[in-house]
Every structure is written in structure tokens, then in C-alpha cells.
Amino acid sequence: MDLALIIEATIKVLIVLGFTLMGVPLIVWMERKVLGHMQDRIGPERVGPFGLLQTIADGIKLFMKEDILPSQVDKAVYFLAPAISVITALVAMTVIPWGDTMSLFGRTIALRITDVNVAVLFLLGTTSMGVYGIVLGGWAANSKYPLLGGLRSSAQMISYELAQGISIVPIIMMTGSLSLAEIGRAQEKMWFIVPQFFGFLIYLICAVAETNRAPFDLAEAESELVAGFHTEYSSMKFALYFVSEYANMMVVSGVAITCFLGAWFGPVLPGPVWFLLKLAFFLFFYVWLRGTFPRLRYDQLMSFGWKVLLPASLLNMAITAVVMVMRG
Amino acid sequence: MALELILFSFFALIAILCALGVVFHRNPVHCALLLVGVLLSLSGLFILLNAQFIAALQVIVYAGAIMVLFLFVLMLLNFRGESSVLSPGAAKGFGFLFSLLVMVELLWTALSPNGGEGGGMPPVAALPADFGSPAAIGRILYTTWLYPFEITSILLLVAVIGAVVLAKRKFA
Numbered sequence: 001m002d003l004a005l006i007i008e009a010t011i012k013v014l015i016v017l018g019f020t021l022m023g024v025p026l027i028v029w030m031e032r033k034v035l036g037h038m039q040d041r042i043g044p045e046r047v048g049p050f051g052l053l054q055t056i057a058d059g060i061k062l063f064m065k066e067d068i069l070p071s072q073v074d075k076a077v078y079f080l081a082p083a084i085s086v087i088t089a090l091v092a093m094t095v096i097p098w099g100d101t102m103s104l105f106g107r108t109i110a111l112r113i114t115d116v117n118v119a120v121l122f123l124l125g126t127t128s129m130g131v132y133g134i135v136l137g138g139w140a141a142n143s144k145y146p147l148l149g150g151l152r153s154s155a156q157m158i159s160y161e162l163a164q165g166i167s168i169v170p171i172i173m174m175t176g177s178l179s180l181a182e183i184g185r186a187q188e189k190m191w192f193i194v195p196q197f198f199g200f201l202i203y204l205i206c207a208v209a210e211t212n213r214a215p216f217d218l219a220e221a222e223s224e225l226v227a228g229f230h231t232e233y234s235s236m237k238f239a240l241y242f243v244s245e246y247a248n249m250m251v252v253s254g255v256a257i258t259c260f261l262g263a264w265f266g267p268v269l270p271g272p273v274w275f276l277l278k279l280a281f282f283l284f285f286y287v288w289l290r291g292t293f294p295r296l297r298y299d300q301l302m303s304f305g306w307k308v309l310l311p312a313s314l315l316n317m318a319i320t321a322v323v324m325v326m327r328g
Numbered sequence: 329m330a331l332e333l334i335l336f337s338f339f340a341l342i343a344i345l346c347a348l349g350v351v352f353h354r355n356p357v358h359c360a361l362l363l364v365g366v367l368l369s370l371s372g373l374f375i376l377l378n379a380q381f382i383a384a385l386q387v388i389v390y391a392g393a394i395m396v397l398f399l400f401v402l403m404l405l406n407f408r409g410e411s412s413v414l415s416p417g418a419a420k421g422f423g424f425l426f427s428l429l430v431m432v433e434l435l436w437t438a439l440s441p442n443g444g445e446g447g448g449m450p451p452v453a454a455l456p457a458d459f460g461s462p463a464a465i466g467r468i469l470y471t472t473w474l475y476p477f478e479i480t481s482i483l484l485l486v487a488v489i490g491a492v493v494l495a496k497r498k499f500a
Contacts, residue, residue, distance in 0.1 A: 077357070117461060121384035128392025132364070135396065139357065139403045147403070154396060178462055 012113050016093050024246040025055035031287045038291040067235040070141060077140035082237045085133030085244035089251060092126040095119040096254040097181045099264045099271035111272060112181060119180040120172060123255060124165050131157050133244065134229050141232035149228025152298060153212050159302060163309040164206035167199045170320035171259045184263030191262035200260040202313045207252035211245065213286055215293035216301060253282035332376060339372035356402045360395060367391040379460040
């Protein structure tokens with residue numbers, strides 16, 4: 001372990017952490033602004049130029065608010081749950097590559113925090129641990145709406161995780177690698193969205209469901225469950241759930257870009273810039289969906305996941321296998 | 329080497345503390361969470377043994393899927409008093425007997441000169457480079473261990489069909 005390696009790793013961790021945590025207020029601003037214009041309003045505009053500082057102001061407000069601890073909560077779990085949500089989201093960020101390599105000060109630096117050889121499985125593992133943040137948050141508050149919301153969203157996440165995982169399997173078969181960096185590198189000639197268009201569609205739907213976003217945001221269906229699993233959370237703990245939701249959006253978008261949309265490859269501009277542009281497009285897409293689609297009913301959502309998406313992803317996998325064997 | 333030892337002690341200590349917590353804690357949900365802690369630290373130990381694939385599966389399958397279902401059941405049933413088939417005395421007796429057996433077996437393996445009957449683990453350096461990688465495990469599963477692998481998958485299929493049949497019966 002030489003010193004330069006440790007410094008390099010620390011800087012990379014700080015960059016990714018900084019981008020993620022600074023990105024969240026920016027995405028929230030973008031969401032409110034875009035939704036505003038979609039609904040023929042202006043959106044936030046009072047704080048800072050174009051209302052850019054609005055989310056910062058909201059963040060400060062959340063910091064200053066009283067942290068209400070409902071009576072009868074399970075304290076340890078109540079405190080642990082939001083932390084689990086944020087930690088799993090940020091840990092998942094470590095394996096997503098945002099570029100190939102660059103040389104700086106005579107060193108070759110890989111533009112990712114780490115390249116585990118089972119990165120795809122690592123990601124699936126962290127997302128499946130992320131379920132705990134929600135289910136525990138719902139349970140610990142000791143109140144009926146959070147419990148129902150928590151159960152709903154965790155059942156939803158577990159169901160869609162399956163189809164999501166299987167929709168990436170054809171990519172793994174085509175590249176023969178579970179490392180995200182390898183998968184990204186294999187797309188220099190052709191983005192995998194071309195041969196795997198259906199896989200991409202399945203992944204996209206699952207990604208939206210996985211992050212509990214509209215039209216799959218049944219966990220926090222205001223009209224029936226108050227605010228779902230985080231009803232009893234206030235102040236910074238609520239803010240942590242908020243951050244984890246947006247960080248998770250960045251993670252699933254990052255995976256979609258790496259697996260289907262040609263990772264960091266693109267003409268003219270350098271890799272990391274392309275990665276950020278694609279990420280921005282995905283996040284805009286999320287808001288777009290929220291602005292245009294009505295929410296599904298819960299039983300529709302579950303049967304869609306199990307009876308349509310899962311068989312479709314299995315079929316996609318089987319067809320890919322057959323085609324690969326036939327082409328030799 | 330020193331780093332490996334530190335990591336091993338770290339994960340082992342957490343695993344033991346969480347395991348003790350699982351046994352001694354009163355609240356079933358806390359017990360389940362501590363069991364998740366045990367599984368996670370075990371996955372850390374798997375990584376130290378060069379078995380990244382098994383480590384990832386440990387987290388996805390056990391900690392991620394099975395324990396969440398455990399938690400669901402515990403949360404929805406909301407246990408007040410625990411009831412068991414055995415009387416508390418008999419349960420303690422059986423528990424003591426079985427844990428004693430396991431301990432004797434473990435001590436036997438650990439203390440015998442070449443690590444028990446199988447000759448123990450080869451040193452990590454002597455393993456092939458791709459040991460524990462998904463490709464290597466897949467190759468072994470589909471060649472050397474094909475029959476056990478297929479039999480296990482039939483067993484799982486039977487379990488899946490059984491679960492569907494049991495769940496369906498309510499509505500008939």
C-alpha cells in the first residue's frame with residue numbers, strides 16, 4: 001500500500017460523494033422546475049437566480065426543524081433505518097465507472113472508485129440491503145400507515161429486483177464479465193441498447209419501480225397512506241430518506257448507462273462529461289414520467305411485475321442465449 | 329498478512345457478538361436484525377477466503393431476500409408471548425447437547441494436525457488464480473457436480489410448486 005494509492009482512492013471517494021450529495025439538491029430543483037413548467041406554472045424562482053438556491057434553503061430549514069421522536073417507537077431501529085437507506089445508496093456508487101482511464105502525474109488512474117470482479121452482484125446486494133431501510137423505518141415508527149407503506153414498498157422492491165437482475169443477465173452473457181468496467185469497455189463499437197432493446201425497456205421499468213418513483217410510488221401514495229414509510233420521520237431523518245431516494249435514482253441510472261447506453265463512450269467530449277450528460281438525461285426522464293403518468297393501483301403493480309416483466313425478462317434471456325449459440 | 333488478520337478478527341468478532349445477540353435478545357425483530365449482522369460479517373469472511381461469488385450470494389439471497397421475509401412475518405404477527413413445542417427445560421437441554429456436539433466437532437477439526445480428515449484447506453497462495461470466481465464456480469457446477477446441482481434444482485422446483493399449491497388453496 002503506497003501513499004499515492006491511498007491519496008488517489010481518497011480523492012476519488014470524495015469526488016463521487018461530493019457529486020452525489022451536491023447533485024441531490026440540484027436534481028430536486030430540476031424536478032420542481034420541470035414539473036412546474038409541465039403543469040403550466042413557473043416553479044421555484046424566489047431564492048437565488050432561477051430559484052436555484054430553493055432546495056438549499058429547504059435543506060437548511062430541515063436542519064433547523066425540531067426532531068420529533070414519536071412515543072412508543074423502537075428507538076434503536078428508528079435511528080438505524082434512515083442511515084441504512086443512505087449508506088446502501090452511497091456504497092452502491094463505488095462500483096459505477098464514470099470513465100475509462102486517464103494519466104495524471106505519470107500515473108494511470110482508473111476513473112472509478114473500485115472495479116470489483118463481481119460488481120453486478122455487488123450492486124444487487126446493496127439494493128437488496130436497501131430494502132431494510134424502508135421496511136424497518138415503517139415498522140419502527142409503530143404506526144399503521146408507515147407499516148403498510150413499508151411493507152408495500154419492500155414487497156414491490158423485492159418483486160422488481162428479480163426482473164431487474166435478469167434483464168442485465170443477457171449483457172453479462174454477451175460480455176462474459178460481471179465487472180461494470182468490462183461491460184462498459186465492451187460498448188466502444190456498439191451500445192448494448194441496440195441488441196438488447198427489450199432488456200433495456202424491462203430494466204428501465206424495473207428501475208423506476210425499484211426506486212419507488214411515480215408511477216410506481218405506491219409506498220407514499222398520499223391519498224391513501226399519508227406519506228408511507230416515512231410518515232413519522234421529521235427533520236434530518238426525513239432528509240436522509242429524501243437524499244437516499246435521489247441517490248438511488250442516480251445509482252440505477254448509472255447502471256442503466258453502463259449496461260445499455262454505452263457507458264462513458266460518445267463523440268468529441270471526454271468520457272466523464274458524456275457520463276454526466278447521460279445521467280442528467282435519465283434524471284430528467286424520471287421527472288418526465290412523474291409529470292405525465294398516473295399512479296398504478298397496488299395489485300396492478302404486483303401482477304405486472306410478476307406476470308409480465310419477469311416472464312418477459314426470462315424470455316429475453318433465453319432468446320439471447322439461443323441467438324448466441326446459433327451465431328457461434 | 330497483518331491486514332488480513334485484522335479484518336478476520338473484526339468480522340469474526342462482529343459475527344460472534346451478533347450471534348450472541350440473536351440468542352439472548354428478547355425482541356424477535358431485533359433478533360432477526362442481529363442475524364442479518366451475522367450473515368453480513370460471514371460474507372466478509374467469505375471474501376477473505378477468496379470466495380467473492382459466494383460472499384455476494386450470501387448477501388443477496390440470505391441477508392437480502394430470506395431475512396426480509398422473516399422480518400415480514402415477525403412484524404405482521406407481532407409476537408407477545410412465545411410458545412414452543414418443547415418445555416423450556418427440555419429445549420435448553422437439547423440446545424446444550426447439540427451445541428456441545430458442534431463445539432467438539434469444531435475443536436476436533438481445528439486441533440487435529442492436518443485439519444481433520446480432508447487434509448484441511450490448502451494455503452491461499454496455492455489456489456488457482458480464478459478460484460471462487462463466478463466462471464470457475466459455474467464450470468465446476470456444470471461438470472464435476474452436475475448431478476447434485478440438477479437434483480438440488482429439482483428440489484427447489486418442487487418447493488416452488490408446493491408453495492403455489494398451498495397459497496392457492498385458500499381461494500378454492
